[in-house]
Amino acid sequence: MQLCAKKCSIKNGNFSVNCDFVLKKGNHLALFGPSGTGKSTVLLGLSGFLPIREGELLYKNKTLSSLEPKDRPIDILFQENNLFPHISVAQNVVLGLGPSARMTNQNKEIVYKILKKVNLFEEKDRLPENISGGQRSRVAIARSLLRKKPILLLDEPFSALDFVLKSDILKLLISIAKKDKLSILLVSHDPRDIRFLGGDILYFLGKGKTKFYKKDVFHKEFSKKFEV
Amino acid sequence: MKILFAILLFTFISPLLAEEKTSLIVYTYDSFNTEWGPGPKIEKAFEEGCNCDLKFVSAGDGAALLAKIRLEGEKTKADVVLGLDSNVLEEARKTKLFLPNGLNIELDLPIQWKDDTFLPFDWGFFAFIFDGSKTKKIPQSFKELVDSDIRLVIQDPRSSTPGLGLILWIQKVFGSDSKAVWEKMSDNIVTVTPGWSEAYGLFLEGEADGVLSYTTSPAYHIIAEKDFSKKAAIFKEGHLMQIEVAAITAKTSKRKLAKSFMTFLISDTAQSIIPTTNWMYPAKNPKLALPEAFDIKVAKDKAIYLQPKSVPDLTSKALQVWKLAIRK
Amino acid sequence: MGVSFLSLGSIIILLVNSQFSFFISHYEREILIFTLFQGFLSALLSVCLAIPISRSIFRNNFPGKNILVRLMNVMFVLPVLIVILTVIKIFGFNGTPNQILDFFGFEKISIYGLQGILIGHILINLPFAVRLILSGWLMIPSEHFRLARQLNFSRKEYFKYLELPMLIKIIPSIFTIIFLFCCLTFSIALILGGGPGSTTLELAIYQSIIFDGNLGVAARLSLYQLIIMILILIISFKISAKPVFENSLILKAENYIAKNRLQQGLDFLSVATLAIFISMPPIIIFCKGIPNIFSVETFVFSALLNSLLVAFLAATVNLCISVVLSFTIVKEESLRKLVLEIGTFSLICISPLVLGTAIFLALFKYIDISENSLVLTGLVNGILTIPFSLTILLPGFVKITKRYGHIMRSLGLSNFKQIFEIYFPLMKFPIRFAFALVFALSIGDLGIIVLFSGSESSTLPMYLYRLMGSYRMDEAYAVALLLLILALSSFWIIEKGFYYATLRKKMLN
CATH class of the missing domain: 3.40.50.300 (P-loop containing nucleotide triphosphate hydrolases)
Structure with missing residues (x-):
């Protein structure tokens, strides 16, 4: 249980x-x-x-x-506003590794891997407002997955x-x-x-x-x- | 946009709808024509005898009044301008918007008045006002004032008529020594305000011991408030006069009516209204004696009057001195 | 549309009526520098203080929160002269701090000087800044606060990801508005600055128009001023979103990050300071006004009525123009749009006196200004407050155009139909709020044209100034009290009207 x-x-x-x-x-x-x-x-x-x-x-x-x-x-995804609008997709995702995680080479690898998993590698440097709603949801999912909550x-x-x-x-x-x-x-x-x-x-x-x-x-x- | 247009249209039409009666338009400064000022009373008294409509149009303070005339120039609607200050007469004359009034009236001024265009209707002396209940030793001269640690609030000569009056007064009395006087006075000055109201307000709030105003100011407190504490400091060096004048404009089509208004202004009726509403001395003493508060305490030979022609030069000199001496 | 170019136009009118030279004297340069310096410092301090204070208000629930926010709305309605007198009443020679110093045998501290200027400007502008930044905190989506907790943000990251982006967005324009305000007045700087050293450009303009009758100087000074101000305006436009004057603040407290004792204490301190600070003028006005309220003569009622009429006219004119203007701006392409926007916002970049003089020069030949001074005051107030209502209306217009612009075009709706059947109903609440703001602003404003024309019919602020100009300081306080009550109640009526703000949110989101 x-x-x-x-x-x-x-x-x-x-x-x-x-x-x-x-x-x-x-x-x-x-x-x-x-x-x-x-x-x-x-x-x-x-x-x-x-x-x-x-x-x-x-x-x-x-x-x-x-x-x-x-x-x-537990990790929760809200109805909207799951991403910070002023930072890129990749930077949003890396926050899943910890609040002060940066795009170090090691972290980059992890982030890119998970972004590929949700088919968003191409969009890694764009701002959330410049991608579609569906893509935004997938970014949030990618971050969630990095947090490794069951x-x-x-x-x-x-x-x-x-x-x-x-x-x-x-x-x-x-x-x-x-x-x-x-x-x-x-x-x-x-x-x-x-x-x-x-x-x-x-x-x-x-x-x-x-x-x-x-x-x-x-x-x-x-x-x-x-x-x- | 449509509403805007409708409103503009309305503003054009509304004067046409007004009832037509010969009207005399008199430009004056704001505080002359307040509900408690002389304006309404004078209007009523004059209209009783003239079968006309006297219209006061107010424009800011005394300085703004001249500015307004200047801006309107030849196109002005004014028949009479009332309330120009004797210290800006030369400026007013330069506009060439006024014509001699053709009147010959004896006045009760401390000086001889010889001007065929501008007619005085009231006057006063510039003076520092103190609260006698707080300031025990009221200074008797500029010298005593600048040597004391009395806190003063004055008006800026660049934006206020009394402020201009003060620098002219000091310039006239001290001439080339005026810079030293200002430098000594600098530490007495709490602050400089853009207009009379702010300065007097600060004084009443107790922020300063003294304020530049008129010798007639205590009369207001005595008569209207039964407050006898406010005192005008009478200086040995003498006091600069401010004479308020009225003049007929060059463009008026109602010269006769305008002239009769000027005469009325000096009449017993008007002259007994002005002191207790405008808080200045009458230009011609009314038959009925004025309240005691209006007793003139400055000796005749201590009255300083600046010849209008000399004022512009004196002003620029005094302003220069003032700007350099007050380093605050 | 012409409104957009009114500021430049008025300088041209002055130029036509004068001899002009580009030469700027040493004296003029000196005061120009002082003007910018004190404006910069006042704006900087107001904003820096407003950030922690608005945050404390935002994240705490306390009794009287609503009242405090409402009080902030009306602070900039108070006549400048009254604000100055209250500053002096408190910090002046006989103020409480100095009495305490005196009691313990210390020398009294003078308020006059740069410190006085700053206190005066902060007193007027701080509530305004707090109010605007507060709407910035409220703009942060509540999901982000939860996200921050879920992702275990520390204070530093919290600031970096949530607060800083919001502040960068809204601070520059708030700073600019306060800066402009501080540069375009002269009473506060001169009186509280303590002497001619504290001369702002506006005083020099006043001197040249009123005393010297030299329009050329006024035109030159305000041209230089306009150029500098517009540059600043453009810069702030470029780096920030325009401030959103949220019509209704739904005052919720986000409990976002654990606060320790010290922070709790600081929060309390800053809110308390603000509360004391901004309630001083109303309290003083109340105390001085109440005993004299019955000595005010009945003329005050006609002044009251006139004020309401002027305010109503101003708000109506303003709304007609700003709705059309917003509609045009959102339709325009990039460059023309920018020109139109900057032009309109430059209305708050020019000396009110120059504008008033220009309007006077342009109109007096055609209209009897003194007969129509009330109507004109209303019109001019309405036009001058357009930048304020635009900041309220534009975001909504942009949103609606983004969402429904294509549909409206494909349906072939006429502009008239678009405005009245789409924008108007959807923007009902912002429009009502803009109406109320302009209404309150013009109740408190003297009206620039008044300087040149006035008839017997006065408005409440005019009446107040006349009382002060006639030895009647006590009655003036009573009128100030009436003015304050009027402004407060008009805002109260509106905020009540905005009870349905959530409804609007649903419509726009």
Whole structure:
């Protein structure tokens, strides 16, 4: 057992969300539901930007609740603004090696390798504003991968992209995850993403309530409703 | 853009809509025509007898008034200009915008007035004003003043009429010694302000012991505020006069009306209004005695008046001295 | 469009009416250098102080935060003379610090000198700078703060990746605006500088127009001034984004990096200093104004009404022109666009007196200026504040054009339709904010044309100056209090109107 949320209650302003789920190593989890039901709140709680008020968040049976974001085994990609606009793609990526990492020869090698992996080697010296939205997402993923965190949280990171592009990136990500034994937590309101990800589902019912579904159960129950 | 155009159009038309009555346009400085100044009262009194519309148009301070006339030149709409300072008469004369007034009126000034164009309507002496309750030993002369550690606030001669008055006063009294006087006064001067209001404001706030103003300033405090503490320092070296004059413009088409306004200005009615609204001495003493606060304490032979022709030269000399002597 | 060239045009008008020579005297050079020196120093200090203070405001939540920010909005509405008097009241001969020194037997410290000039300029400009830089902090996306925590940024990296880029973007233009302001006034420098050594160019221009009637000198001085200022303006344009006067500040505190005791203490200290600093003038005005509020004669109501009318006219004229101007600027190609922008912004690069004189010279033959002085004051105020409203409107216009420009063109919408059916509704909130800002600014402004023309109908600031010019200092404080209340309440009404700012964000993002 890897990540386990036990009756967690996460508060964001006047709004709090409860959740309860388990995520095994190398498995994925989708946070699914209409917007405004608290999906992002849960992500921010898991990654440490919002406090967990009740319950427990465990990783390998140790509590994460008191850890700073940087110390959690979790990396998060936001909906937007994942890159610093004034530095190049490569410089953005190298930050994944550490806050004061520079483009030394050794680091360059690592960065270029990961950029090739996400097909962005050609764009390494450009500024984020001069590349496309899809490319920006891939830069953020590249940086994330360098951080070597076992769990990756994605907060609808590709929502601005069209479906084909989005599924391409997801495909890339899932294949990398498989190789490196990473777990992905994906927030989405698009049922197609859920199917694509192929993991268990934390379904957001609204008013801060959530329900955990095994993949098969969810698809059986909701296949008609969402046509997945 | 359309709205802008409409507004501009409106500004063109609006004067045409006004009711037509013979109107006399009098340019004056701002504080003459405030609600509490002499303007409204004089307007009312004059209009009672003239079947006309007296219109005051104000323009900044006394200096801005001349600037405005100069800018407008031949195209000016003014029939009468009221409030020019005797120390800028030569400048005003140079514009050639004024014509002799054709009046022959006896005035009660400490000096003989001989000018056929500019008619005095009030006057005053420049003087330093002190708060008698705080400054126990009010200086009796420039010499005492510069030797003391009294804190003064004065006006800049480059932007203010009293400021200009002070440098002329010192230049006239001390001549070639004026540089030394200024140098000695330099450490008495707290600061220099662009205009009278700022300087007087600083003085009232207690920032300085004394301020350059007029001998009539205490009269305001006595009559309007029942405050008897403000005192004008009377200097042995004498006091420079500021005479405020009115003149008829050359271009006016209403010479007769303008002339009768000038006469009215020196009439008993107007002259009894001016002292307690403009806080200056009347140019012709009204029949009804003025309040005691208006008693003139400067002896007649201590009144300094600069011949207008000599002023421009004296000004540039004095300015030069002042700029060099005050190193702050 | 003509507005863009108004500043140069006014110098030309002066030239036509004068003899001109390019020769600059020793005296003129001296004061030119002093003008630039004190302006540079004042702007530098204001900005340097504003950076840590705005950061402290940004990252802390404290009671009264909203009030403090609102108070900052109205500080530059106060008449200069009132600001000077409050500075002197506090730091002057009888101010508290000097009383304390005196009590312990020390010599009193004089405020007059460079220190006085700086204090005066900082008092006026610091709130303005803090307000603008605060919107810079708020422009940093909250994701970046989280990213910084996730990537374990230290203070140094935090500064390098988050704060520095933002500051580089906005500081040059804020610096320039303050610099221009400090160079184009003379009362503060002269009075608080303590003597003729502290003469700025503006005083020399005043002297040449008002006292010497020498328009040539004024034209020469302001031409040199304009050239230098425009150069500075261009440089700041090149290296920075134009300052974004965010219409509504959603005041959230980002808890981004752990703060230790010392930082917490410093934060508190800087916010407290600012709060004390900027609440001094209002408090003094309040204390001196309240006892005299009933001695103010009823004339004040007509002045109040006139002020509201002038402000309304100014804001309306301003908005009509700046909307059209923004629309044109975003449509233009690079060079013409730059010329148009620089031209418009140069409106704040020229001596107000020169502009006023030029407008006077241009118009007095055709219009009875004294009869229409209120309308003219409104018009001129409206035009002169265009640079301010452009800084509010342009970013939005650029955004909309980027996003919908092609659609609008392919749909064949006329310019009129584009403005009224696309830009206007989308820009509703910035436009309202610009309206409010111009409104408040012109309530406090004397209006430059007033120097040459005035009728009996006065505005509130004119009334205030007349009171001061007639021994009536006490009543003047009461009028200043009214002015302050008016400015505060007009801003309050607007900020309330901007409750829906989030709505706007949704529309634009």
